[in-house]
Amino acid sequence: MDSLPKQLKGLIGPSILNADLSKLADESRRLLDAGADYLHLDVMDGHFVPNLTIGHPVIKCLRKNIPKVYFDAHMMVAKPEQWIEEMAGAGVNQYTFHIESTPTENIPNIIRKIKEADMKVGIGIKPKTDINVISEFINDIDVVLIMTVEPGFGGQKFMGDMMEKIRWLRKTYPQLLHIEVDGGVNMKTINDCAEAGANMIVSGSALIESKQPNKDMEQMRQLIDESLKSKKFNIQLTNDQHCSH
Numbered sequence: 001m002d003s004l005p006k007q008l009k010g011l012i013g014p015s016i017l018n019a020d021l022s023k024l025a026d027e028s029r030r031l032l033d034a035g036a037d038y039l040h041l042d043v044m045d046g047h048f049v050p051n052l053t054i055g056h057p058v059i060k061c062l063r064k065n066i067p068k069v070y071f072d073a074h075m076m077v078a079k080p081e082q083w084i085e086e087m088a089g090a091g092v093n094q095y096t097f098h099i100e101s102t103p104t105e106n107i108p109n110i111i112r113k114i115k116e117a118d119m120k121v122g123i124g125i126k127p128k129t130d131i132n133v134i135s136e137f138i139n140d141i142d143v144v145l146i147m148t149v150e151p152g153f154g155g156q157k158f159m160g161d162m163m164e165k166i167r168w169l170r171k172t173y174p175q176l177l178h179i180e181v182d183g184g185v186n187m188k189t190i191n192d193c194a195e196a197g198a199n200m201i202v203s204g205s206a207l208i209e210s211k212q213p214n215k216d217m218e219q220m221r222q223l224i225d226e227s228l229k230s231k232k233f234n235i236q237l238t239n240d241q242h243c244s245h
């Protein structure tokens with residue numbers, strides 16, 4: 001996909017964090033050829049999380065190799081306001097920053113700047129953060145990202161107790177389209193994500209290491225779509241649902 005669909009459906013976004021980063025474009029293309037819907041790019045600055053990864057110069061190069069695909073930049077950085085223009089210039093489509101990374105009073109301004117830079121707005125929530133804090137921003141953003149590990153590293157264990165946050169979001173804000181889940185998602189834990197009502201699935205090490213990423217992604221997407229259409233959520237897959245911009 002090259003933009004966020006207005007229709008709610010399962011979308012699989014591999015995280016390339018645990019891939020061979022010297023072959024970033026090849027690895028990305030391999031996963032896209034296997035059916036990935038978008039790419040989840042983990043940006044870390046060594047301050048917000050105790051790790052360093054890639055920044056906008058690398059993403060800009062990746063964009064030259066991969067012209068059309070939707071890039072979700074997961075900004076695990078201490079100053080999310082600092083990189084908005086750079087990321088837009090590098091070809092990022094969705095700027096997902098952390099609610100914990102900045103004082104609450106800065107958030108409306110950050111959201112506005114992301115929109116002005118023509119990107120979709122995602123807000124990430126760490127495991128220990130209460131989900132209620134998102135309420136005052138929910139109508140102004142496109143995606144809520146629920147972390148199911150402490151951000152910073154790939155290959156950690158999935159925290160199943162985070163599913164309560166997803167259930168609450170899907171129930172409380174039926175107008176919210178996209179709920180993204182990130183951390184420890186694999187062929188087992190995908191069932192919990194589907195059951196809770198998530199639709200954007202980030203999966204790193206499980207897909208990178210898989211011998212059949214095409215089948216795995218197809219199965220993940222099917223599980224999500226079946227759950228969304230089930231009586232529990234009863235989500236009509238029409239084109240006229242709310243989308244903030």
Ligand code: DX5
Pocket residue numbers: 015017018040042074149150151152153154155156182183184185202203204205206
């Ligand atoms: C963690 C990152 C995740 C993670 C995904 O800080 O945001 O995107 O690397 O990788 P797995 O699926 O291996 O947890």
Ligand code: ZN
Pocket residue numbers: 015040041042074182202
């Ligand atoms: Zn991530």
